[in-house]
């Protein structure tokens with residue numbers, strides 16, 4: 562059967578479904594005119610925190626700033642080590658040198674592609690023994706939508722006195738044994754980039770946490786280090802406290818219009834996660850035995866399937882074949898972070914053999930909640946029809 566056009570991610574299908582709600586939400590913002598930090602921002606933060614089982618959420622301009630904000634709030638800086646995978650999007654390690662610290666790259670597990678707890682602890686021990694850097698933070702990534710091994714990571718962070726961030730830009734909404742990552746992490750970060758499972762219509766991000774002092778400090782940092790209640794501490798400043806700067810911050814706010822849009826998208830997000838699982842199950846069933854491997858989700862985990870990533874010996878051949886069949890695909894990530902020029906000088910204490918092998922084999926197939934069975938059959942048949 563022929564299908565006119567196969568989208569890698571079909572954002573239009575969702576928009577068709579909720580367009581009247583989106584139009585009304587945007588119109589409300591145009592009517593009240595509070596374009597920056599308007600009422601929808603706090604409303605969305607409250608709803609996002611509730612969804613993610615966190616006490617608090619703080620929105621910001623994008624998912625990259627969302628990782629930088631807790632590092633800044635914890636005063637991570639020169640001489641500090643921040644452990645993270647190399648098999649991730651650039652934003653994960655990128656923010657670490659922003660604050661003057663160094664990313665330390667850790668290998669991932671071959672089955673889930675998430676940070677390997679055993680190798681993490683070995684890396685912490687190596688960095689401590691070397692003595693040049695002080696271990697401070699671990700950034701785990703919920704790669705392609707599934708939770709990292711948080712119970713193991715929390716135990717390691719507790720043993721070594723480290724903070725734990727879950728970079729859930731791809732995984733917001735994922736759970737492990739019924740808990741969202743913030744059950745274990747000190748901060749969970751996410752991105753509302755349009756293609757993310759919970760994506761807006763532009764850039765946006767958020768941090769979830771249970772610590773009110775952390776929220777307040779990041780509230781200051783996202784608005785140029787404005788003075789917040791604990792800075793004033795009873796003192797009276799006769800002008801607007803946002804013009805009293807208590808620290809060096811940045812400008813990282815979520816636009817009110819994005820918050821208004823995201824409130825509508827969050828309302829259907831739980832259902833969409835279920836729809837993504839149906840698509841993932843159909844892939845797993847349809848591709849059985851025909852590829853090197855279909856994704857394995859950690860025991861007790863629920864993925865939000867930001868990407869459906871398979872492995873194939875001849876990945877590039879498969880991608881070329883799929884293109885001839887009108888099936889789009891993508892490679893996340895062809896060059897791991899430690900092999901990228903700006904990151905080549907940072908430590909990777911015990912080597913990254915799994916990461917390097919995965920970069921050669923992974924290929925992502927079209928994935929979104931609104932994929933119909935006929936379209937998916939075309940994709941599955943195209944993959945199976947490759948004899949390379």
Ligand SMILES: Cc1ncc(COP(=O)(O)O)c(C=O)c1O
Nearest residue numbers: 623624625650652653730752754
């Ligand atoms: C794992 C990961 N972390 C962080 C980000 C950064 O998010 P943003 O593009 O909103 O800055 C992304 C996505 O872009 C990502 O995939």
